[in-house]
Amino acid sequence: AQKITQTQPGMFVQEKEAVTLDCTYDTSDPSYGLFWYKQPSSGEMIFLIYQGSYDQQNATEGRYSLNFQKARKSANLVISASQLGDSAMYFCAMREGQRGSARQLTFGSGTQLTVLP
Amino acid sequence: EPEVTQTPSHQVTQMGQEVILRCVPISNHLYFYWYRQILGQKVEFLVSFYNNEISEKSEIFDDQFSVERPDGSNFTLKIRSTKLEDSAMYFCASSAGTGRYSGSGNTIYFGEGSWLTVV
16 A cells, blocks of 8 residues: 555646645554655755644644644645745655654655646 | 755766765754655655664665765765666755654755766
């Protein structure tokens, strides 16, 4: 089974609108972290937001927020007030394991977001 | 803001040659990683490194690959006898790795990547 599933290969959003990028995950480990990264066409991997499995509140970072629904095993990224510069590939990723572990990140297949003027 | 730096940004190499990709992780981080992304595909884990030894490695990370932390700042990936299918973007990453899975101490930061083209 896929550990990280992103069901939207491509999304379009109008500039200044909000958009939600879906991510579901699969793990039996009670300790895990969920990450969202942005990859523009230039190729670099930019960290956006992090949610720990023990965090009581949904993570927010500026225009990014994470809609964490633990029982449903979903960690959707919400981008508010989309900008043209938000056009990029977005990856959801998960790391399982105990404190201090150097466990690997497992990535989803990504969602290509295009912001329309 | 501290960042992971990688060199070179792009390298073209002949098949069969050895390549060394270099990384300087964020200075107070304890955990280091290499990932790769073949063009148009998912990001794949290669290896993690902690306390001067490999912590985990994927099935991709075979005898062709090795990692080293030769001094207090650099973290290198060596690819011996490169093959055409090694052409990819290689990302170095690091994390502080503190705390339970709560808070930003576990955030993994990536460098800008090194494009490797094997011809």
